[in-house]
Amino acid sequence: VGRKPSRIVQAGLVQCPEGRKLFPEMSVRKNLLLGAYVHRGDPKTSQHILERVFEMFPVLRMKKDDPAGSLSGGQQQMVAIGRALMGRPRVLLLDEPSLGLAPLIVKQVLEAVKAINEAGTTVLLAEQNAYAALQIAHRAYVMESGKIVMEGDRDTLLGDERIRKAYIGA
Incomplete structure (x- = not known):
């Protein structure tokens, strides 16, 4: 409480917000490097992390000089996640990373999250696509109207008939 965002990132907590919040006119590379702002005094480390992001999302390497706003929604989500990773988080907060994405892209994004x-990065995932989230989660909490109504490990919740009917549609 009361900490500057840069101090929070330096402490290892990075958020990837819903809606991506990219700078559409800036290149993909510049958008990614903004995530390394707190490490700006160490360009070698920033370049190493950028290479790791490009390995995770190869399409971003091919589009690194393109304006971020020219990318598809899925590619923009990859930039948003990559930008968050540039901060070298110990804990990554992801807010609705599958929102508005095609099923194939959702699968790619969630495989990257996994x-x-x-x-080694702890991921806290807020996701309405319960089935997709449970495919990669270790533990899950189900919230309704701001209250936790169920919790458990992935297998317990996937096997719970109430969860299957209410959230998965099976």
């Missing part, structure tokens, strides 16, 4: 977690 890889981010497997590489």
Whole structure:
């Protein structure tokens, strides 16, 4: 409470907001490098992280000089996640990363989120697509009207008939 955003990022907490919040006229590369602002004194590290982002999202390397606003919605979401990763988070907060994306792109984005977690970053995912979220989650909390109504590990919630009927449609 009361901390500057740069201090929060330096402490290891980075948010990737709903709606992507990119700078549409700036290149993909510049949008990504904005995420490394708190590490601006260490360009070698920033370049190393940028390379890792390009490995995770190869299409961004091909489009690095294009304006971010010219990308598809899925590619813009990749830029937003990549920009968040540029801050070297220990904890990554993702708010609705699948919002408005085609099912194939949702799968690609969530596979990247899973890889981010497997590489050692804790991910807190707020997602309305319950089925997609539960495919990659270790633990989940179901909220209704701002209150937690259920919680458990992925398998428990996927197997719960109430969850299947209310949120997954199975």
